[in-house]
Structure formats: structure tokens, C-alpha cells
Amino acid sequence: MANAERPALSVLIADDNMTDRMLLAGIVRRQGHHVLQAGNGQEAVKVFELMRPQLVLLDAMMPVMDGFEAARQIKAIAGDELVPIIFLTSLAEEEALVRCVEAGGDDFLAKPYNHVVLGAKITAMERVRRLQATVLEQRDLLARHHGHLLNEQRVAKAVFDQVAHSGCLSAANIRYLQSPYALFNGDLLLAAYTPSGDMHVMLGDFTGHGLPAAVGAMPLAEVFYGMAAKGYGLGETLREMNAKLKRILPVDMFCCATLLNVSARRRVLEVWNGGMPDGYLQPLAGQRLLLPSRHLPLGILQRPAFDATLETFAFNPGDRVFLLSDGVIDTANADDQLFGTQRLQSVFDHNKDPRRLFEDIREALSDFRGESRDDVSMVQIEATAPGSLPASGLIFSDSGQLTPMDWSVCFEFRGQTLRRYNPLPFLLQLLLEVQGLRDQSGALYTVLTELYSNALEHGVLGLDSALKKDGEGFTRYYALRQQRLEALEQGLVSVGLEIQPLPEGGGRLCIRVSDSGSGFDVAAKARGGDNAYAGRGIRLIRELSRHAEWADDGRSARVEFTWASQA
Amino acid sequence: MASEHLDYKVLAALKEVMEGEYLLLLDTFLEDSAARLAHLRQAREAQDLGQAAHSFKGSSSNMGAWQLAQLCQELEERAFHGPLQGIEDLVNRIDSEFATVRGLFEDERQRAAS
Numbered sequence: 150m151a152n153a154e155r156p157a158l159s160v161l162i163a164d165d166n167m168t169d170r171m172l173l174a175g176i177v178r179r180q181g182h183h184v185l186q187a188g189n190g191q192e193a194v195k196v197f198e199l200m201r202p203q204l205v206l207l208d209a210m211m212p213v214m215d216g217f218e219a220a221r222q223i224k225a226i227a228g229d230e231l232v233p234i235i236f237l238t239s240l241a242e243e244e245a246l247v248r249c250v251e252a253g254g255d256d257f258l259a260k261p262y263n264h265v266v267l268g269a270k271i272t273a274m275e276r277v278r279r280l281q282a283t284v285l286e287q288r289d290l291l292a293r294h295h296g297h298l299l300n301e302q303r304v305a306k307a308v309f310d311q312v313a314h315s316g317c318l319s320a321a322n323i324r325y326l327q328s329p330y331a332l333f334n335g336d337l338l339l340a341a342y343t344p345s346g347d348m349h350v351m352l353g354d355f356t357g358h359g360l361p362a363a364v365g366a367m368p369l370a371e372v373f374y375g376m377a378a379k380g381y382g383l384g385e386t387l388r389e390m391n392a393k394l395k396r397i398l399p400v401d402m403f404c405c406a407t408l409l410n411v412s413a414r415r416r417v418l419e420v421w422n423g424g425m426p427d428g429y430l431q432p433l434a435g436q437r438l439l440l441p442s443r444h445l446p447l448g449i450l451q452r453p454a455f456d457a458t459l460e461t462f463a464f465n466p467g468d469r470v471f472l473l474s475d476g477v478i479d480t481a482n483a484d485d486q487l488f489g490t491q492r493l494q495s496v497f498d499h500n501k502d503p504r505r506l507f508e509d510i511r512e513a514l515s516d517f518r519g520e521s522r523d524d525v526s527m528v529q530i531e532a533t534a535p536g537s538l539p540a541s542g543l544i545f546s547d548s549g550q551l552t553p554m555d556w557s558v559c560f561e562f563r564g565q566t567l568r569r570y571n572p573l574p575f576l577l578q579l580l581l582e583v584q585g586l587r588d589q590s591g592a593l594y595t596v597l598t599e600l601y602s603n604a605l606e607h608g609v610l611g612l613d614s615a616l617k618k619d620g621e622g623f624t625r626y627y628a629l630r631q632q633r634l635e636a637l638e639q640g641l642v643s644v645g646l647e648i649q650p651l652p653e654g655g656g657r658l659c660i661r662v663s664d665s666g667s668g669f670d671v672a673a674k675a676r677g678g679d680n681a682y683a684g685r686g687i688r689l690i691r692e693l694s695r696h697a698e699w700a701d702d703g704r705s706a707r708v709e710f711t712w713a714s715q716a
Numbered sequence: 717m718a719s720e721h722l723d724y725k726v727l728a729a730l731k732e733v734m735e736g737e738y739l740l741l742l743d744t745f746l747e748d749s750a751a752r753l754a755h756l757r758q759a760r761e762a763q764d765l766g767q768a769a770h771s772f773k774g775s776s777s778n779m780g781a782w783q784l785a786q787l788c789q790e791l792e793e794r795a796f797h798g799p800l801q802g803i804e805d806l807v808n809r810i811d812s813e814f815a816t817v818r819g820l821f822e823d824e825r826q827r828a829a830s
Contacts, residue, residue, distance in 0.1 A: 167744050168749075168778065171734075172733070175733050260775075
């Protein structure tokens with residue numbers, strides 16, 4: 150009888166023999182199941198379609214449509230669901246039994262019917278049917294979980310795209326290749342302009358795959374974009390990123406990364422590589438340089454041990470820097486061979502037109518593997534002539550009503566501070582409290598940077614910019630700068646800022662920067678040829694500000710900005 | 717109460733299984749069988765004959781009419797595999813066996829109805 154272990158089933162009985170059908174229906178009903186009846190195969194298929202019984206008992210020989218054909222059609226309609234079919238037959242021939250199985254029959258019941266045997270068969274078939282149903286349920290559950298996972302990735306990507314967007318990756322001098330879902334392989338490519346028009350670029354690779362690899366990317370991107378927009382240097386951004394990752398990531402997670410600062414104005418490329426494959430610097434004319442990893446990845450070392458020292462290279466218009474993820478080198482072909490560094494370098498060696506270098510590498514990769522992977526990330530940045538300054542990337546939450554309009558302040562940055570601290574972001578933040586200056590933040594930052602580095606490098610450190618006339622001198626200049634900075638005990642740079650309202654509305658900013666150095670001949674510098682690094686800064690300051698003058702043998706600069714009254 | 721024509725143990729089991737429909741089952745078998753016998757007599761094709769015999773064999777065995785089922789099986793085998801010679805004689809024997817069985821079923825019907 151039907152009970153908890155043997156639930157009532159709906160059973161279809163198809164037999165053209167009325168007596169046998171009635172008898173079988175009686176037996177099945179006695180066992181607690183519901184019975185549906187059909188007098189031939191065609192009727193059986195119709196009833197099955199309409200009522201979807203869970204078990205079918207089919208006579209093999211029937212008029213109109215026989216049991217074999219009916220079984221085939223019923224199995225086709227049932228699809229994934231297992232509907233056991235028991236053939237009713239006194240067929241003794243093996244050949245006929247084989248036909249039953251081929252048509253989809255799961256068991257046989259011989260005439261005369263034995264209700265004990267039939268009961269046992271129904272129970273056994275129900276067990277198989279439920280097993281199959283469980284398998285299907287679990288398959289669907291798995292599919293749903295998989296769907297959830299994909300949805301989570303989609304949401305995470307949408308959030309990430311908001312936080313990280315693509316920065317200035319669309320800039321004309323950047324070429325890159327990255328799968329839209331590279332994030333879930335831990336690959337991360339970011340680019341942003343600083344207020345002075347320098348470009349920061351990061352290619353990172355988190356350990357792991359999936360969401361865990363993507364999670365660390367969000368805080369990293371926030372630090373990257375936030376600090377670039379505020380004018381922090383690459384070194385400070387690196388220290389902040391490292392400290393943040395060290396704090397939030399589990400110990401087995403870290404982020405290999407190469408960071409670049411590309412300064413079109415200073416014609417300089419600064420590089421930090423922690424754990425990424427070698428990058429490549431390909432000058433327009435001259436030897437290709439490797440940019441190898443010189444540091445541990447981000448998120449491993451504690452703050453004092455972390456080394457944010459950058460390598461500095463000359464970067465003149467037409468020069469190219471190329472970064473790649475390990476997915477490029479580890480790309481395997483059908484024979485499990487790896488693309489490898491040698492193949493990559495031979496693409497560099499055989500490149501004839503530097504403008505096609507990126508395509509050459511891409512083509513070599515796709516020729517090699519024949520199919521695309523989603524963990525291949527590459528980026529190429531070309532040096533350009535300095536263009537116009539970017540719009541401020543900062544978003545202000547205040548209305549500007551409370552703008553401070555009549556104040557002055559003076560800072561003296563001395564020995565130890567000059568060695569370690571970059572006061573420029575702080576000074577810029579202070580000035581951007583004044584609403585009238587916000588539109589000029591790029592020019593302001595550029596001029597501040599120029600004044601400060603002139604005072605520090607040429608004044609306090611006594612470096613001669615004439616050194617930077619060729620690549621060799623360039624390297625020497627930055628080596629000397631590093632060396633003298635580390636040894637610096639005395640010396641000072643003082644920065645004075647004064648804000649005054651003007652009678653006709655608007656206001657005026659006066660910046661005074663002086664240093665403890667030995668001074669220089671401003672007039673001679675400003676006349677310096679266009680091909681020299683010397684003097685470029687002075688001309689730039691004059692272009693960007695309203696008024697600029699030097700006094701005290703070049704030891705003291707005074708620069709003015711003004712703004713009109715705001716509506 | 718067993719006989720070579722009708723197995724009363726089978727009938728007792730059927731009665732228990734079918735409960736209130738037992739009489740209906742007996743009537744159905746008798747009507748069905750009469751129709752099948754007519755079919756056997758009219759059959760022109762051996763295939764047709766064999767299938768009718770196969771079906772008749774199934775219900776006879778279910779109803780405990782062993783002798784009748786046995787004769788139907790012989791007919792089915794001869795229809796499908798030959799020889800066909802003298803097959804009318806076999807049909808006549810089935811006819812006669814069914815007449816005997818029908819009598820026994822009608823008695824059973826009387827007993828069950830009272």
C-alpha cells in the first residue's frame with residue numbers, strides 16, 4: 150500500500166487486451182497507485198503527453214502503434230526525466246527482448262501476471278526514478294550555483310568598473326590588450342594623469358583566481374587613482390599601496406606589479422617592478438633596455454622594509470615602454486610549449502617599424518597559440534611631446550562658500566624632511582581650499598613642482614641640469630641626486646603662500662620659493678637652447694603663471710596667479 | 717477445485733485483487749474471448765492469426781485457463797513458424813476448449829454473484 154516510503158505513483162497501462170488491462174489496473178490500484186489506461190500505442194503517447202505519469206506499462210504487440218514505437222516516443226517526450234517503461238509480454242524470443250531494450254524499455258513483466266513480482270518491479274523502478282530525479286535536481290542546483298557565481302562576478306566587475314574605471318587607458322599614446330574579465334585572473338591595468346600632466350601606469354597581477362583575486366584590486370585602484378589625482382609621486386603611492394595590501398590581504402595573497410611614471414614634460418620614465426616579468430624600454434634610436442623586477446611584490450613587506458626606490462630613464466618622444474603579464478610568457482601552444490622570453494625578444498629584434506611593435510607581439514602570440522586566453526595582459530606607452538594639462542581629477546564636496554580669502558603662510562622644509570617628504574600634495578590641497586584656484590589646479594601643481602624641484606635639485610643639492618644633455622649624463626644626474634639627497638644634513642627650501650582678495654573681485658595668489666643654495670643665472674638659463682633640459686622649467690613657469698620673477702641670484706622665486714570673481 | 721481447464725486458485729487470487737470488479741473482469745474476459753475466437757476464424761494471414769493467438773494466450777493465462785492458454789501458444793507458434801497444414805483443426809480445438817471454459821466461468825459467475 151502507498152505510504153511514506155512508497156508514495157502513490159501515477160501509472161499508465163497500455164494494452165489492447167481488455168482483460169489483461171483490467172486485471173493489471175486492478176493489481177496496480179491495489180498497490181496504492183493511480184492508473185491511466187490506453188488501448189494502443191498511439192493512445193499511450195497521447196495520454197503520456199497530457200498526464201505525465203511516472204511509470205509506463207506497455208504491451209509490446211498492439212494495433213495502430215506497437216509498444217516499441219510508443220516507448221521511443223515517450224522517452225523522447227520525457228527528455229532528461231527518467232520515466233521507467235516496463236514491457237508487458239510473454240515474448241520468449243531473445244530477439245524481441247532485445248527490441249524492447251533498444252526501444253527504451255527498462256524491464257519486462259511476463260503474463261500471467263504475478264502481483265508480488267509486479268509490486269517488486271514497481272518499487273525498484275521507483276527507486277531508480279527517484280535517483281535520477283535527485284541527480285537532475287543536483288545538476289540544476291549546480292547550474293544555479295554556477296549562475297550565482299557568474300552573477301557575483303558580474304556585480305563585482307560592475308562595482309570594480311565604477312571604482313577603477315579605466316582611468317586614462319584610452320589616451321592616444323597607450324596601446325593595451327586585456328580581457329574584460331582579466332580582473333578574475335588577478336590581472337589589473339590602471340592609468341591616470343597627475344595634476345601636472347604626468348601619467349601613472351600600473352600593471353599588476355594578484356595571486357589566485359576568481360573573486361579572491363579581484364577583491365584586492367578595488368582598494369588598490371582607489372589608492373592609485375586617489376593619490377595620482379592629488380599629485381602624490383609614484384614612491385608615495387607605492388608605499389601606501391603596499392601598506393594597505395599588507396594590512397588587508399591574507400599572508401598568502403600579494404600583488405606583483407610594475408608601476409611607471411611617464412613625464413612628458415621632464416622627458417623622464419620612472420619604473421618600479423616588484424615580481425612582474427621584465428618590462429622593456431625601446432628607445433626610438435638605441436639599445437633596448439630591460440626593466441627587471443628589483444623588489445618583492447606589494448603586500449609582503451612591512452612598512453620600514455619596503456623599498457619604493459624608482460629607476461629613472463630618459464624618455465623622449467617616440468620612445469616606447471612595454472609591460473606584460475606572465476600570461477604572455479606562459480602562453481602555451483597545442484604541444485604544451487611555452488611562448489617564453491626568447492620568442493618575445495626575437496619579436497623585438499625583428500621589428501622593423503616601431504609603430505607596429507605592439508601588433509607584432511600580438512600577432513606572434515596569436516600565431517603561436519591559435520586561440521585567445523583571458524589572462525594575457527600587455528600595455529605599451531609611447532613618449533609624446535608635452536601636451537595641455539589634464540582637467541582636475543579631484544571632486545570637491547564643498548560648495549566653495551567658505552573659501553578663505555585673506556591669509557598667508559610660510560613653510561621651511563629642512564634637511565631630514567627634504568630627504569624623505571614630498572610636501573607638494575599637501576601644498577596643493579591647501580591651495581585648492583580656495584575655490585577660485587580650482588580651475589587652475591594643473592598649472593598650479595606644475596608650477597609648484599617646478600619651483601620646488603628647482604630649489605631642491607639646483608639649489609640645495611647643487612645639481613647642474615646641463616648634465617642631462619645625453620642619456621649617460623641623464624643617468625648620472627639621477628644617480629647624483631639620489632646620492633646627495635641621502636647624504637643631506639643641512640639646507641632648506643622655504644615656501645610662502647599668500648592669498649589676497651582683489652578690489653575688483655576675484656583674488657591673487659603669490660608663491661615665494663627660496664632655497665639655501667648658491668643661486669644661478671636666471672637670464673642665462675632662460676636663454677638656453679631648446680635641446681637642453683636647462684631652462685625649460687623657467688619658461689614653463691612663465692607660461693603658466695600671470696607673473697614670475699627671480700631675485701637674490703636665482704635663490705628666490707616669486708610667482709603670481711590671479712582669478713576673476715566667481716559667479 | 718482445480719481442473720485442467722480452469723485453475724480456481726488463480727480465480728481466488730483474482731477475486732481478492734479485483735474486489736468489486738471481479739464479476740466485471742469475468743464478463744470482460746468472456747466477451748473479449750468470443751470476439752477473439754471470431755477473429756481467429758476470420759484471419760486470412762498467418763501473421764494476423766499469430767498475433768490474435770498471442771493476445772488470447774495472454775488473457776487465458778492470466779485467467780487461469782491453462783489448457784486454453786496452452787492451445788493458443790501452439791497456435792501462435794504454428795502461425796509464425798509453421799507448419800500451417802491442419803491448423804484449422806487446432807482452431808477447432810481452441811473453440812471447443814473455450815466452450816468448456818465458458819461453462820465453468822458462467823458457473824463461477826453465478827456463485828460469485830449470489
